[in-house]
Amino acid sequence: MGGVSEPIGYRLIDLALLQPQVRLVALTLGEIELPRGSRMEVFIADADRWSRVMRAMQPKVFIVGLGPALNLVGKDDSALRAIDEEEAVVEIAKTARFAGVERLIAISSVGADRWSRDRHLSSKGKAETELSRLGFKRLDIVRAGPLSQRGLPDDARRSRISALRGRGTDVDTLSRALMTLSLRRTPGKFTHEEDGIERAAAMLSRAPSAGGDSPPREEEPQDQEMRQAQRG
Numbered sequence: 001m002g003g004v005s006e007p008i009g010y011r012l013i014d015l016a017l018l019q020p021q022v023r024l025v026a027l028t029l030g031e032i033e034l035p036r037g038s039r040m041e042v043f044i045a046d047a048d049r050w051s052r053v054m055r056a057m058q059p060k061v062f063i064v065g066l067g068p069a070l071n072l073v074g075k076d077d078s079a080l081r082a083i084d085e086e087e088a089v090v091e092i093a094k095t096a097r098f099a100g101v102e103r104l105i106a107i108s109s110v111g112a113d114r115w116s117r118d119r120h121l122s123s124k125g126k127a128e129t130e131l132s133r134l135g136f137k138r139l140d141i142v143r144a145g146p147l148s149q150r151g152l153p154d155d156a157r158r159s160r161i162s163a164l165r166g167r168g169t170d171v172d173t174l175s176r177a178l179m180t181l182s183l184r185r186t187p188g189k190f191t192h193e194e195d196g197i198e199r200a201a202a203m204l205s206r207a208p209s210a211g212g213d214s215p216p217r218e219e220e221p222q223d224q225e226m227r228q229a230q231r232g
Contacts, residue, residue: 001063002027002092005147008065008107011175013038015204019179025057050092054099061103061182062096064089086127093131102137105181107174110145110194132189140181141191144169169197176201 001012001024009026013035016024024040026032027050032042045053054062093104106128111118114125128141148168177192177200192200 001025005065007147007171008175008178010035011171012063012179013040015175015179016040019183022179022182025059027053027057051095051099054096054101059096059101061105062093062101063105063107063178063182064092064096065107086123090127090130093134097134097136103140103182103185104131104134104136104138105140105142105178106131107178108141108143110143110169112141112143137187138185139189140184141189142174142177142181142197143191143193144174144197145194147171147174169194173198173201176204180204 001009009032013024016022016039017037026040026042028042028044029047030044034040034042043053043057089106093106096104108128109121109124111121112124112128113121114129116122116125131141132139146168148170174197177197180200180203181190181192
């Protein structure tokens with residue numbers, strides 16, 4: 001994984017402890033602090049060496065974040081500040097594809113639309129379009145809202161972006177959904193909105209254990225319909 005926010009990264013580390021079939025690795029520009037007992041490997045390299053490092057890592061799935069909406073609600077009041085980061089994220093995805101990664105999970109934003117008059121949502125939509133052209137065997141677009149965590153005041157600490165994008169997405173729910181999607185193998189492009197994220201999160205407990213014979217359960221009919229609509 002790379003480019004995901006700190007709370008999601010740490011939650012994925014926790015969830016990986018309960019999924020022995022998952023080997024979690026991270027690619028970073030510098031050292032990061034790992035929770036005690038974590039099984040994640042961290043590869044540190046300059047950006048121009050990421051392709052070479054990814055080939056050594058041989059990840060089957062790469063999770064990437066699409067920029068500023070991944071900041072915790074209330075922790076950053078300038079969520080529109082890094083629109084240019086979308087281009088960098090696409091470049092990271094290109095690097096992953098060049099290194100042989102076949103499955104990509106991209107955390108985007110609810111309301112993403114390349115034709116939107118909102119620069120933030122338009123940028124997200126354009127990034128989604130670019131990712132769909134990179135030739136991944138499977139691409140999951142996860143359109144999350146501004147991140148929130150249980151225990152935070154609902155209104156007082158929300159950034160102004162929350163009012164524009166709808167209600168926030170719980171960090172734990174999103175992280176569980178990402179873990180579930182990382183176990184899916186059906187080829188194609190899948191876009192997951194709020195309901196799809198919640199369904200995927202709920203399915204994590206039914207994911208196969210290491211060495212199990214049952215394949216990961218795939219999309220609900222609603223997700224299949226959305227994929228077919230996008231093809232049309």
